[in-house]
Amino acid sequence: MTLKPIFEPGSIAIIGASSTPGKWGNILLKNLLSNGFKGPVYPVNPKEKTILDTACYPSVLDIPGPVDMALIAVPGSHALTVAQECGIKGVQGIIMVTAGFSETGDKGREAEKKLMEINDRYHMRLVGPNTLGVVNAHIGMNASIISRLPEPGGISFITQSGTLGLALVDWTMEMGIGLHIVVSTGNKANIDDVDLLNYLASDPKTDVIAMYVEGINRGREFIKAAQEISKPILAVKSGRTSSGSKAVFSHTGSMAGADEVYSAAFKQAGIIRVDNIEDLFDCALALSVQPAPNGNRVGILSNGGGASIIASDACERMGLIIPALQNDTRQKIREYIPEFASARNPIDSAGLATYDVYNSIVKQMLLDPNIDVLIVIYVHTVVNDAALPAQAIVDIHRGKCSKPIITCWMGGAGTRAGIDILKKGGLPNYPVPERAVIALRSLVQHNGFLEKVKV
Amino acid sequence: MNLTTDQLHDILMEYGIPLVQKIMAASLQEAVEAANKLHYPVVMKISSPDISHKTDVGGILLDLNSDEEIKKAYLAMMDSVKKNIPEARIDGVIIQKMAKSGLEVIVGAKLDPQFGHVIMFGLGGIFVEIYKDVSFRVTPIDQKTAHDMILEIKASSIIQGARGQEPADIDAIIKVITGLSRMLEKKPGIIELDINPLIVYSHGAVAVDARMLTH
Numbered sequence: 001m002t003l004k005p006i007f008e009p010g011s012i013a014i015i016g017a018s019s020t021p022g023k024w025g026n027i028l029l030k031n032l033l034s035n036g037f038k039g040p041v042y043p044v045n046p047k048e049k050t051i052l053d054t055a056c057y058p059s060v061l062d063i064p065g066p067v068d069m070a071l072i073a074v075p076g077s078h079a080l081t082v083a084q085e086c087g088i089k090g091v092q093g094i095i096m097v098t099a100g101f102s103e104t105g106d107k108g109r110e111a112e113k114k115l116m117e118i119n120d121r122y123h124m125r126l127v128g129p130n131t132l133g134v135v136n137a138h139i140g141m142n143a144s145i146i147s148r149l150p151e152p153g154g155i156s157f158i159t160q161s162g163t164l165g166l167a168l169v170d171w172t173m174e175m176g177i178g179l180h181i182v183v184s185t186g187n188k189a190n191i192d193d194v195d196l197l198n199y200l201a202s203d204p205k206t207d208v209i210a211m212y213v214e215g216i217n218r219g220r221e222f223i224k225a226a227q228e229i230s231k232p233i234l235a236v237k238s239g240r241t242s243s244g245s246k247a248v249f250s251h252t253g254s255m256a257g258a259d260e261v262y263s264a265a266f267k268q269a270g271i272i273r274v275d276n277i278e279d280l281f282d283c284a285l286a287l288s289v290q291p292a293p294n295g296n297r298v299g300i301l302s303n304g305g306g307a308s309i310i311a312s313d314a315c316e317r318m319g320l321i322i323p324a325l326q327n328d329t330r331q332k333i334r335e336y337i338p339e340f341a342s343a344r345n346p347i348d349s350a351g352l353a354t355y356d357v358y359n360s361i362v363k364q365m366l367l368d369p370n371i372d373v374l375i376v377i378y379v380h381t382v383v384n385d386a387a388l389p390a391q392a393i394v395d396i397h398r399g400k401c402s403k404p405i406i407t408c409w410m411g412g413a414g415t416r417a418g419i420d421i422l423k424k425g426g427l428p429n430y431p432v433p434e435r436a437v438i439a440l441r442s443l444v445q446h447n448g449f450l451e452k453v454k455v
Numbered sequence: 456m457n458l459t460t461d462q463l464h465d466i467l468m469e470y471g472i473p474l475v476q477k478i479m480a481a482s483l484q485e486a487v488e489a490a491n492k493l494h495y496p497v498v499m500k501i502s503s504p505d506i507s508h509k510t511d512v513g514g515i516l517l518d519l520n521s522d523e524e525i526k527k528a529y530l531a532m533m534d535s536v537k538k539n540i541p542e543a544r545i546d547g548v549i550i551q552k553m554a555k556s557g558l559e560v561i562v563g564a565k566l567d568p569q570f571g572h573v574i575m576f577g578l579g580g581i582f583v584e585i586y587k588d589v590s591f592r593v594t595p596i597d598q599k600t601a602h603d604m605i606l607e608i609k610a611s612s613i614i615q616g617a618r619g620q621e622p623a624d625i626d627a628i629i630k631v632i633t634g635l636s637r638m639l640e641k642k643p644g645i646i647e648l649d650i651n652p653l654i655v656y657s658h659g660a661v662a663v664d665a666r667m668l669t670h
Contacts, residue, residue: 216569219567249668250648251563251649256575
C-alpha cells in the first residue's frame with residue numbers, strides 16, 4: 001500500500017494531544033497547527049474539550065470526518081488500543097511516536113509484534129514505533145518534534161537516529177538548505193529503508209535522497225531498490241571503526257567487518273557514501289541544484305593563487321583531473337587578466353574580481369571541451385565587491401549552461417551579499433575549497449553511477 | 456562444519472575453481488606412483504578424518520623431488536603423526552603437485568547478516584594482513600563487477616604488471632570470483648571461506664589451499 005497517507009495526508013488526528021506545554025503531545029500538536037498545513041487537524045484526548053483552541057475528541061472514532069493519518073504519542077500501555085481504533089476508523093497511515101517497543105527488549109518486542117498484527121489486519125502503513133516524526137516542508141506538515149519547519153527544497157532526508165536527525169534539520173536551516181520530506185525511521189517495524197527509497201523515487205518533489213544509516217534490514221532488496229533510482233542517493237553510515245568478526249576462522253572473516261560490507265553494498269547500489277554529516281548536506285546541496293557533469297576534468301578560477309592551489313590539490317587527492325585548457329581558450333582569457341597572471345588551469349586572475357573579468361573567463365572555460373565542471377573561487381579583499389563576481393556567474397548560469405558550477409566565496413561577513421546572490425541563482429556555495437571539492441566529487445560519482453550501476 | 460582443501464576439492468572444481476592436481480595414496484608404493492604420475496616436485500599431506508591442523512603434527516611436507524625423498528617423507532610423516540595423535544585414523548597420504556610460484560592472491564567469502572554472502576579479493580601475504588588492501592562485493596557478482604573489484608585494490612598495478620613484470624591473468628581471477636559467487640548462491644549454508652593462496656600466472660591460476668566453515 002502507498003505511503004501517501006503518511007507523507008501527504010489530507011487530514012490528521014493527533015492521538016495523545018496534550019494541553020500541558022512541554023509535553024510531546026503538546027509540542028506535536030503545536031507543530032502541526034502552526035506551520036501552514038491546510039487539512040483538518042484533530043486532537044484526541046478523552047480528558048480535554050479543546051486544546052490550543054482546537055476541538056478535541058475523546059477517541060479517533062469520535063472524529064466526524066475521515067482521518068488519513070494518525071500521529072500517536074500516547075503512553076505505551078495505550079498504544080495497541082489506539083492503533084486498533086485507528087484501524088476501525090479507516091485510518092491509512094500511522095506515525096507511532098510512542099516508544100518502549102523492540103528497542104527495549106523481549107517484552108517490547110512482543111508488544112511490537114502485536115502492534116504489527118493490528119497494523120496488518122487493517123492494511124495500514126506505519127512509521128516507527130519510537131520515531132520522532134515526519135515532515136513534509138512543501139505542504140507545511142510538521143508531524144514531528146522539530147522546532148521549526150525547514151525551508152522547502154529538493155532534498156529528502158531519511159534518518160535512523162531521531163535526535164541527531166532533528167538536530168541536523170535545524171542545522172540545514174542555518175545553512176539555508178531546503179528540504180522536502182524528513183522522516184525519522186524509528187524501529188522500522190513496518191516502513192523501512194526499502195519502502196522509503198521506493199516512495200521517494202517516485203515523489204516528484206524529491207531531487208536528492210540523503211540518509212543517516214545505522215543499519216539496514218533487507219540488504220539485498222535495499223541494493224536493488226537503490227539501483228533502480230536514478231536520483232542521487234547519499235548516505236552517512238555510522239560505526240565505521242567497528243572491526244571484523246571476533247571469532248576468526250578465515251582471513252575473509254576477519255577482514256569483512258560490517259563497515260566494509262556496507263561500503264561495498266553502497267557502491268553496488270549506486271549510493272554515494274560520505275564520511276560525515278557536513279559532507280552529507282554539502283553534497284546533497286550540490287546534487288540538488290546542479291546537473292551531473294560528463295566527466296571528472298575540473299576547471300578552476302580564483303582571484304587568489306593560494307585558494308586555487310588548495311582546490312587543485314584537493315581535486316587531485318580525490319581523483320579529479322585538472323586538465324590543460326585549449327590554446328584558444330587561454331589566449332582569450334589572457335585578454336581579461338594582467339600579463340603576469342596565469343591563464344593556465346587553475347586560473348589566477350591576480351586579484352581581479354570584477355563582473356566582466358569573472359563573467360568573461362567563466363564563459364570561456366565553460367566553452368572549453370577539456371572542461372567538465374567548474375569551481376569558481378572568490379577570496380574577499382577590501383578592494384573588491386563580493387556581489388559583482390557572484391552576479392557575473394549567476395548571469396551565465398541563467399543562460400542554460402549544462403556544465404555544473406560549484407562556488408567558493410571565502411572571507412566571512414564581507415562575502416554575505418555575494419553568497420546570497422549565488423544561493424538565489426541556484427549555485428551551491430562553500431566557505432572553503434575542500435568542501436567545494438567534496439561536493440563536486442559527489443556530482444562526478446553520481447554521474448559514474450548513472451553510467452555503470454543504475455538500471 | 457570445518458572443511459579443508461582436500462574435502463573441498465570436488466566442489467570447487469565443479470564451479471570452475473582450479474585446484475592443484477592431487478592423487479590419494481593408501482600406501483608408500485601408491486605414493487611413489489602418484490608422484491611420478493604428477494611429475495616432481497610434489498607435496499605430501501596426511502589424509503585423516505581426525506586431523507584438521509596438518510602442519511602442527513608434521514602432516515605436510517613440501518617440495519619433494521625424487522622417489523627416495525618420497526620414501527623418507529612417508530616414513531617420517533607416519534611416525535610424526537602417530538606420535539602426536541596416536542588415536543588418529545589414517546587413510547594414507549595425498550600427493551599433490553607443487554604449484555609453481557606466481558602472484559599469490561586471496562579470494563574469500565563471508566555470510567553477512569544484513570547483505571548475505573559477500574566476496575573479498577586481495578593480494579596475498581602482507582597486502583591482506585598488514586595493509587588490509589582488499590575489496591568486497593555483495594553476491595551475485597558478474598564478470599564486470601569482478602573486474603572492478605580486482606582493479607579497485609590499491610596494489611592493482613602489481614596485478615597489471617608493474618615494473619616490467621608480466622601481467623597476471625585477470626580473466627582467470629574473474630573466473631574464480633564468479634565461480635565462487637555461483638557456488639555461494641547454491642550453498643546458503645556457507646559461513647566463511649578462504650581460497651588462499653590462489654596462485655595467478657600470466658596464463659591461468661591455481662588454488663593451493665582452501666578452507667570453509669558451514670552451518
